[in-house]
Amino acid sequence: MAATKRGLAVLFGSTIGAKTVMAVTGLALILFLLTHMGGNLLIYFGPDVFNAYAKSLKSAGGGGLVWVARGGLLAMFATHVAMAFKLQLRNRAARPLGYAYEATVEASWASRYMILTGLLVLAFVVLHLAHYTVGVFNPDYLTWHDAEGRHDAYRMVVTAFSHPLVALSYVVAMVVLALHLVHGFQSLFRSLGNSHEQAREALSKASLGLALALAFGFCLAPVGVLLGWIQPVEVTQPAPGK
Amino acid sequence: MNLTLKVWRQPSKSAEGSIQTYEAKDVSPDMSFLEMIDVVNDTLMEQGQEPIAFEHDCREGICGACSMVINGVAHGPNKATTTCQLYMRHFKSGETIYIEPWRAAAFPVLKDLIVDRSAFDRIQQAGGYISINTGCAPDAHTTQVEKDAADAAMSAAECIGCGACVAACKNASAMLFVAAKVSHLGLLPHGQAERKTRVLGMVEQMDDEGFGACTNYGECEAVCPKSISTRYISRLNRDYLTASISSEI
Ligand code: HEM
Ligand code: FES
Numbered sequence: 001m002a003a004t005k006r007g008l009a010v011l012f013g014s015t016i017g018a019k020t021v022m023a024v025t026g027l028a029l030i031l032f033l034l035t036h037m038g039g040n041l042l043i044y045f046g047p048d049v050f051n052a053y054a055k056s057l058k059s060a061g062g063g064g065l066v067w068v069a070r071g072g073l074l075a076m077f078a079t080h081v082a083m084a085f086k087l088q089l090r091n092r093a094a095r096p097l098g099y100a101y102e103a104t105v106e107a108s109w110a111s112r113y114m115i116l117t118g119l120l121v122l123a124f125v126v127l128h129l130a131h132y133t134v135g136v137f138n139p140d141y142l143t144w145h146d147a148e149g150r151h152d153a154y155r156m157v158v159t160a161f162s163h164p165l166v167a168l169s170y171v172v173a174m175v176v177l178a179l180h181l182v183h184g185f186q187s188l189f190r191s192l193g194n195s196h197e198q199a200r201e202a203l204s205k206a207s208l209g210l211a212l213a214l215a216f217g218f219c220l221a222p223v224g225v226l227l228g229w230i231q232p233v234e235v236t237q238p239a240p241g242k
Numbered sequence: 243m244n245l246t247l248k249v250w251r252q253p254s255k256s257a258e259g260s261i262q263t264y265e266a267k268d269v270s271p272d273m274s275f276l277e278m279i280d281v282v283n284d285t286l287m288e289q290g291q292e293p294i295a296f297e298h299d300c301r302e303g304i305c306g307a308c309s310m311v312i313n314g315v316a317h318g319p320n321k322a323t324t325t326c327q328l329y330m331r332h333f334k335s336g337e338t339i340y341i342e343p344w345r346a347a348a349f350p351v352l353k354d355l356i357v358d359r360s361a362f363d364r365i366q367q368a369g370g371y372i373s374i375n376t377g378c379a380p381d382a383h384t385t386q387v388e389k390d391a392a393d394a395a396m397s398a399a400e401c402i403g404c405g406a407c408v409a410a411c412k413n414a415s416a417m418l419f420v421a422a423k424v425s426h427l428g429l430l431p432h433g434q435a436e437r438k439t440r441v442l443g444m445v446e447q448m449d450d451e452g453f454g455a456c457t458n459y460g461e462c463e464a465v466c467p468k469s470i471s472t473r474y475i476s477r478l479n480r481d482y483l484t485a486s487i488s489s490e491i
Pocket of ligand 1: 019020022023025026027029030033080081084085087088114115117118119121122180181183184185187188189191192455456457458
């Protein structure tokens with residue numbers, strides 16, 4: 001009768017362990033998103049602040065830290081996705097034949113479509129990295145520099161988001177992300193063992209707040225460019241007198 | 243009242259099943275759902291047909307035998323109610339009602355609406371015993387139990403093992419059942435000696451039986467005839483994780 005699984009075998013080999021991994025990686029990704037959103041909003045302070053911020057990210061620790069951060073993020077993301085697939089396959093296998101009459105009493109739409117919103121977020125992340133980090137759609141993006149010789153991230157973002165379809169697709173992606181998190185955020189604390197009644201209710205409300213805040217915060221850049229709150233600036237020419 | 247029933251019929255575990263249609267005529271609103279099926283079965287037998295097989299025992303909401311999914315909801319539309327305690331007055335004359343067995347790989351259909359729930363028995367067995375003195379009845383206050391702990395353990399112990407949580411869960415997860423069974427002993431002083439081996443053993447057996455994982459949908463609590471809270475699931479997660487990283491020394 002003695003159970004054999006302990007330690008790491010539990011984390012990756014049991015359903016509860018797999019959900020713990022989902023919760024921890026999900027929380028790590030949420031913390032990253034919060035800092036990422038904060039950084040993005042610096043675009044409202046103009047090209048100088050934004051480009052300096054972008055440079056500071058890439059040059060931290062002699063340019064090495066960004067790779068450490070990317071490695072960590074990739075590990076979190078890949079583990080989250082791998083566990084999502086593993087759980088999804090298991091959950092499907094657990095009910096090979098469904099009901100002729102399907103009904104839902106309590107489960108939210110967001111909770112039932114985590115795999116769908118997750119996959120859409122995955123697709124968005126791939127496109128987003130191709131768009132800004134690798135410059136797949138417009139290789140020029142990465143060659144733009146400002147007067148200080150820094151990569152002109154401001155111009156890149158403003159140029160990209162001045163295409164309404166690009167800006168709108170980012171907005172749509174953020175709505176999908178919000179759906180993932182409106183269930184995900186409250187769920188992660190339950191997975192990690194929060195059985196406190198009031199705390200659970202408070203976190204359910206906080207979940208909606210966090211999802212909306214993140215989506216809203218991320219949308220401020222594309223929407224700001226579209227509505228002209230963030231203006232293009234000619235920074236590729238050296239300033240007169242310099 | 244008159245009803246149209248769409249019932250899952252499956253002659254045996256290995257046979258193919260399908261939904262069959264029956265008319266239930268002159269049903270009294272005061273009949274329980276099971277009594278309504280009894281009457282339909284009488285008619286079927288008179289016509290020389292095989293009656294609809296379903297499980298039942300106490301017919302007073304305490305044994306958990308009367309498992310069936312009614313219009314997509316385990317034990318039907320009433321909250322905190324087993325099928326045997328569900329009355330026909332909650333339906334409208336002329337209504338069509340779907341009646342299906344619990345659907346889960348770990349609960350194979352044996353016949354019609356009857357599923358094999360021995361996976362639950364094996365999970366309970368994997369939990370093992372508790373070390374406690376038997377023999378003469380001890381004084382009531384030999385082991386002190388805090389009131390809050392006693393209440394919480396009692397709520398968990400209300401679980402009748404019916405399997406509605408599995409039937410309702412979109413992942414066919416047995417977490418609410420296991421959480422209740424782990425907690426009703428784990429919350430009491432009497433259950434501390436084997437607390438870790440119990441939770442590790444039961445969760446491992448649960449996984450081996452092929453139940454799904456918990457997505458925190460909340461469907462299980464909503465259909466549980468004893469309204470057992472999903473807070474026990476979170477407690478199970480905590481108990482399991484702490485047990486799994488603990489060592490003998
Ligand atoms: C920025 C990206 C992401 C964040 C912040 C995030 C966050 C979360 C959080 C917090 C949870 C709840 C975990 C729990 O219930 O304990 C979760 C669940 C889930 N995530 Fe993500 N996620 C992200 C990306 C993805 C991606 C790319 C997928 C792709 C498949 C995905 C699939 C899922 C699934 C299927 C679940 C539900 C698992 C279950 O409970 O059955 N997520 N996510
Ligand atoms: S027959 Fe016992 S609970 Fe319904």
